[in-house]
Amino acid sequence: MVNASVVRGAGIDLDAAEEAARRFLDALGVSMDSESLRGTPGRMARAYAELFTPRPFELTTFPNDEGYDELVLVRDIPLRSVCEHHLLPFTGTAHVGYLPGPRIVGLSKLARVVEHFACRPQVQERLTKQVADWLQEQLQPRGVGVVIQADHTCMTLRGAQSPGAHTITSTLLGTLREDARSRAEFLSLAKP
Ligand SMILES: Nc1nc2c(ncn2[C@@H]2O[C@H](COP(=O)(O)OP(=O)(O)OP(=O)(O)O)[C@@H](O)[C@H]2O)c(=O)[nH]1
Numbered sequence: 682m683v684n685a686s687v688v689r690g691a692g693i694d695l696d697a698a699e700e701a702a703r704r705f706l707d708a709l710g711v712s713m714d715s716e717s718l719r720g721t722p723g724r725m726a727r728a729y730a731e732l733f734t735p736r737p738f739e740l741t742t743f744p745n746d747e748g749y750d751e752l753v754l755v756r757d758i759p760l761r762s763v764c765e766h767h768l769l770p771f772t773g774t775a776h777v778g779y780l781p782g783p784r785i786v787g788l789s790k791l792a793r794v795v796e797h798f799a800c801r802p803q804v805q806e807r808l809t810k811q812v813a814d815w816l817q818e819q820l821q822p823r824g825v826g827v828v829i830q831a832d833h834t835c836m837t838l839r840g841a842q843s844p845g846a847h848t849i850t851s852t853l854l855g856t857l858r859e860d861a862r863s864r865a866e867f868l869s870l871a872k873p
């Protein structure tokens with residue numbers, strides 16, 4: 682079982698987070714007197730707790746009885762995470778593939794691995810590499826490839842204010858990195 686991993690491992694203190702959110706909003710001059718804003722600090726605390734809590738899952742694998750040795754790729758896995766610099770969301774899609782060895786993986790698990798590493802304050806580069814490294818370690822395939830395309834609201838809605846700017850990151854391991862034909866095939870199929 683891959684457990685929900687919280688930021689510090691010490692668990693989330695929702696009451697303390699709510700109180701901190703209340704002070705944060707107050708410091709920004711936001712009045713919480715109205716009925717609709719009264720519950721906002723609690724909602725903020727619960728919203729971030731949700732964003733930082735991946736659902737636990739089992740990494741189900743099966744013997745590769747047929748000796749399937751071509752690429753397996755799940756494209757367009759929806760992704761949401763939170764940038765660790767501003768704590769603002771970034772959203773996009775992940776394309777996750779591998780070249781099977783002795784075992785194949787349940788396809789849905791590729792989406793669950795993405796969620797697992799996305800549910801914490803992140804940078805896109807680390808997220809991409811963590812997904813690839815974890816699959817390599819757990820599945821011992823001949824190769825792993827991960828491409829992520831995401832839009833960072835800290836960059837589109839504020840700051841540089843560049844709506845429409847997309848960030849693309851990739852990690853290739855094993856044969857998908859070293860063999861030119863496999864690499865080209867993966868990158869053409871996983872094109873954002
Ligand atoms: N490499 C990388 N940078 C990110 C990611 N998410 C956000 N950032 C960047 O983190 C940087 C933080 O830079 P700072 O200069 O400290 O922040 P800032 O003053 O708010 O900068 P601006 O966003 O340019 O207004 C910004 O350039 C963000 O675009 C990410 O996933 N990867």
Ligand SMILES: [Zn+2]
Nearest residue numbers: 764766767835
């Ligand atoms: Zn940011």
